Amino acid sequence: MKQYQYQVPAHRLFWHALRLRCPYCGRGKLFSHGFTMNDHCSNCGWIFEREEGYWTGAVAVNLVVAEFLAAAGAIPLAIMQVSPVLVMSIGVPLVIALPFLFYRHSKSFWMAFDFMIHPVSLTEKN
Numbered sequence: 001m002k003q004y005q006y007q008v009p010a011h012r013l014f015w016h017a018l019r020l021r022c023p024y025c026g027r028g029k030l031f032s033h034g035f036t037m038n039d040h041c042s043n044c045g046w047i048f049e050r051e052e053g054y055w056t057g058a059v060a061v062n063l064v065v066a067e068f069l070a071a072a073g074a075i076p077l078a079i080m081q082v083s084p085v086l087v088m089s090i091g092v093p094l095v096i097a098l099p100f101l102f103y104r105h106s107k108s109f110w111m112a113f114d115f116m117i118h119p120v121s122l123t124e125k126n
């Protein structure tokens with residue numbers, strides 16, 4: 001039995017993720033307001049959480065990217081032997097703030113990445 005799959009082109013997935021839209025149709029919003037994520041797409045009905053624990057990878061990538069950026073900002077200051085108090089006063093707020101700033105896009109890009117690796121099978125859709 002042949003299984004049909006729907007592959008969204010990578011450039012469209014990237015565009016949908018950047019705009020926080022449904023990776024499947026690109027129209028429905030992922031978030032209703034703030035950090036509150038919709039369960040499914042208001043346009044096509046796609047359920048965003050494909051399986052239990054789906055967002056674990058998004059959270060991990062979010063933390064790694066945020067901490068990398070904070071380190072990229074703090075390490076040059078430390079090498080230049082700037083006051084440790086100044087380095088900490090810049091680095092600590094960045095370490096706390098960046099994961100919140102990237103939270104929504106980390107989920108969005110996680111979904112896009114997942115769509116590239118695991119295209120939607122027609123049996124999965126609806």
Ligand SMILES: [Zn+2]
Pocket residue numbers: 022023024025026027028041042043044045046
């Ligand atoms: Zn949709």
